[in-house]
Amino acid sequence: MRGQVATLRSSRFQQLTMVRRPAVLRSLAPLLFAAVALAACATPVFAHSGGLRSAGRDPVSAPAWLFLLTGGAAVGASFLLASFVTDRSLINAIHGWSRSLAIPARLLRVLGRLVGLLALTSILAVGWVGPVTGVRNLAVLLVWVAWWGGVVALTYLVGNVWPALNPFRTLVDGARWAADRVGVGMLRYPDRLGVWPSVAGLLVLVWVEVTAPLADDPALLATVVAGYGAVTVAGGAAIGRTWFDRVDPVSRLLAAYGRVAPVARTDDGWSLHLPGTRLSDRVTVGLDETAFIVAVLYVTTYDGLVATGPWAAAVERAVGLGAPPIFIYSSSYLVGFGVALGAYLLAARAARRFAVTYCSPATLASRFAPPLLAIAAGYHLAHNILTVLALSPALASVVAAPLAPPQSPPTLVLPNWLQSVEIAAILAGHVLAVWVAHAAAYAVFPDRLQAVRSQYGVTVAMVGFTMLSLWIVSEPYVAPPFLAS
Amino acid sequence: MSITTDYTVPPDAPRHDCERCEGTFATERHLALHRGLAHGDAELSESERAAFAKARASEEDELGRYRILALGALVVLYFAFLFAYAMVT
Numbered sequence: 112m113r114g115q116v117a118t119l120r121s122s123r124f125q126q127l128t129m130v131r132r133p134a135v136l137r138s139l140a141p142l143l144f145a146a147v148a149l150a151a152c153a154t155p156v157f158a159h160s161g162g163l164r165s166a167g168r169d170p171v172s173a174p175a176w177l178f179l180l181t182g183g184a185a186v187g188a189s190f191l192l193a194s195f196v197t198d199r200s201l202i203n204a205i206h207g208w209s210r211s212l213a214i215p216a217r218l219l220r221v222l223g224r225l226v227g228l229l230a231l232t233s234i235l236a237v238g239w240v241g242p243v244t245g246v247r248n249l250a251v252l253l254v255w256v257a258w259w260g261g262v263v264a265l266t267y268l269v270g271n272v273w274p275a276l277n278p279f280r281t282l283v284d285g286a287r288w289a290a291d292r293v294g295v296g297m298l299r300y301p302d303r304l305g306v307w308p309s310v311a312g313l314l315v316l317v318w319v320e321v322t323a324p325l326a327d328d329p330a331l332l333a334t335v336v337a338g339y340g341a342v343t344v345a346g347g348a349a350i351g352r353t354w355f356d357r358v359d360p361v362s363r364l365l366a367a368y369g370r371v372a373p374v375a376r377t378d379d380g381w382s383l384h385l386p387g388t389r390l391s392d393r394v395t396v397g398l399d400e401t402a403f404i405v406a407v408l409y410v411t412t413y414d415g416l417v418a419t420g421p422w423a424a425a426v427e428r429a430v431g432l433g434a435p436p437i438f439i440y441s442s443s444y445l446v447g448f449g450v451a452l453g454a455y456l457l458a459a460r461a462a463r464r465f466a467v468t469y470c471s472p473a474t475l476a477s478r479f480a481p482p483l484l485a486i487a488a489g490y491h492l493a494h495n496i497l498t499v500l501a502l503s504p505a506l507a508s509v510v511a512a513p514l515a516p517p518q519s520p521p522t523l524v525l526p527n528w529l530q531s532v533e534i535a536a537i538l539a540g541h542v543l544a545v546w547v548a549h550a551a552a553y554a555v556f557p558d559r560l561q562a563v564r565s566q567y568g569v570t571v572a573m574v575g576f577t578m579l580s581l582w583i584v585s586e587p588y589v590a591p592p593f594l595a596s
Numbered sequence: 597m598s599i600t601t602d603y604t605v606p607p608d609a610p611r612h613d614c615e616r617c618e619g620t621f622a623t624e625r626h627l628a629l630h631r632g633l634a635h636g637d638a639e640l641s642e643s644e645r646a647a648f649a650k651a652r653a654s655e656e657d658e659l660g661r662y663r664i665l666a667l668g669a670l671v672v673l674y675f676a677f678l679f680a681y682a683m684v685t
């Protein structure tokens with residue numbers, strides 16, 4: 112059974128379709144270097160590396176440290192390059208560019224609601240009574256490939272479709288409609304809670320995802336979806352749509368990813384923007400919103416980190432010393448989040464000193480948090496795009512016959528060069544984040560030297576984080592020890 | 597720009613307050629630039645406009661020096677990696 116999981120989730124699936132990846136990934140390091148070189152002298156060095164490859168030379172494998180340093184340097188170089196753009200009106204033009212869009216929203220919304228309800232019904236029904244093998248079960252494929260891979264990627268690449276698709280929102284609307292008929296009012300959401308419940312909810316959901324074999328056991332997956340659904344519908348029935356705006360971690364996660372996307376909802380319709388440019392808008396306020404954004408980035412990293420060899424070795428050593436596994440996982444998870452949030456707040460506080468400004472630390476923290484969403488989106492894409500591509504034929508064949516799927520559903524065998532898309536996605540996310548933070552700094556500070564200097568701390572943090580992310584994707588998958596399977 | 601920003605000023609720190617909003621700054625130059633950018637030409641007095649132009653010029657000078665340093669850093673980075681790749685592969 113464990114082998115089947117490997118075909119499903121993010122890093123968990125790489126054993127099946129891929130050769131060992133570090134060597135392949137590191138052989139791409141010269142390409143990465145070419146990207147830095149491109150940045151450094153702003154000349155098309157890519158042609159050079161392309162020439163090397165077309166000359167038929169085998170790609171040379173660089174050592175891991177150099178591969179990681181190169182990734183970090185690419186981000187550092189993009190900070191230096193961004194700082195050359197000092198024309199306020201150019202930055203405003205890029206970030207203010209928009210076109211209004213005509214979208215048949217009403218039709219799409221009705222369609223989305225139907226698809227959402229149908230998918231939810233299928234997940235529950237097929238999850239409980241369908242085939243027990245993960246990759247043959249429609250529930251597992253719908254949740255991990257179609258939703259977590261596809262819908263989430265659609266959310267940051269195009270626009271947030273989740274409000275239209277979310278079956279629980281449809282159910283809540285129905286419940287509210289019925290409640291209004293019989294005269295049952297709504298409860299008031301206590302404002303002082305802010306969006307803290309969604310921070311806790313996100314941590315809990317990802318905790319369940321990491322520790323329970325949700326790609327392995329369709330019935331368990333259906334039960335978790337039902338449990339989450341029951342809480343969501345009850346909460347939504349009690350406080351209305353505020354639930355989805357403030358409490359529900361899934362809706363808030365997709366809304367956060369949606370802020371990266373080019374298509375946005377406006378007061379009177381839809382508008383098109385350049386990707387990521389809306390992240391420099393001032394929207395987040397308060398530590399709770401900032402903590403949520405940090406949590407989005409943190410949980411994605413933790414999910415990848417627990418599937419690496421050094422993590423497995425460290426856990427085994429700790430268990431050997433007598434610590435219960437559940438304690439190790441939960442304490443490292445929570446402490447890790449505290450460290451991530453603390454590190455981010457320190458980086459934001461450093462901006463206050465470097466920029467010589469009296470803007471409050473909270474203002475700075477909330478201004479520079481949204482760019483992190485571009486990093487999270489890049490990381491999500493890196494982790495999931497290969498899974499979605501490889502398993503999309505399996506999804507199609509299982510959708511066609513949910514209760515009698517083929518014994519081994521077809522998968523796409525992906526060419527190795529597609530792995531470079533993973534690196535490209537991680538770097539693109541970081542470079543976009545560097546640029547957006549640059550634009551946000553220009554909006555905050557009157558002096559352009561302040562804007563540049565305010566980014567020193569954040570850039571150092573981003574360079575470190577890039578190297579960590581690249582290390583995680585380049586490590587071979589190792590099943591996290593001591594978890595139920 | 598209607599961006600609301602909270603300011604916290606350490607006690608005894610030099611402060612330069614904006615007369616038109618609650619903006620407060622650590623240096624005269626930041627305040628002069630803030631006046632010109634946030635409150636616009638039409639609102640400014642003759643001396644404030646002159647201060648804005650002067651602050652602009654000093655900002656440009658410093659940006660020019662920063663650009664040379666940043667360019668230097670990029671060149672160093674480029675050759676460090678060129679060297680590293682030449683040594684390793």
Ligand SMILES: [Zn+2]
Binds near residue numbers: 614616619630634
């Ligand atoms: Zn002012």
